[in-house]
Amino acid sequence: MTQSKRIPDLTVAEQEQVCDWMAAKSGGYGHTSDCNDGTTGVAYPNRAACVGDFFYAASLGSPFCTATVKQLEDCVNQVGTCQAGSDAATMCEALLSC
Numbered sequence: 001m002t003q004s005k006r007i008p009d010l011t012v013a014e015q016e017q018v019c020d021w022m023a024a025k026s027g028g029y030g031h032t033s034d035c036n037d038g039t040t041g042v043a044y045p046n047r048a049a050c051v052g053d054f055f056y057a058a059s060l061g062s063p064f065c066t067a068t069v070k071q072l073e074d075c076v077n078q079v080g081t082c083q084a085g086s087d088a089a090t091m092c093e094a095l096l097s098c
Helices: 012-025 047-060 069-079 086-091 093-097
Strands: 032-034 040-042
Touching: 012 047, 012 069, 069 086, 069 093
Parallel strands: none
Antiparallel strands: 032 040
């Protein structure tokens, strides 16, 4: 998959691939993580939920969502399922438009 491809432009097969990768990075579908800020991060329960939620939201913001696969990978590699804190704000800023 091309890392420069915009999130809203991914095919369904690519979306599923990204969801599987994100799940693996976060301990698997449905995995919970204790975050440094005292919150709990929760991975999507399954692939269908990931595609249905994450990519549906990205498609709604399509004209404004300029985030790429590389930016998504950087975000997930840095923060995993723990979305709060300064690391998330920095690494995941591009995804906010989605």
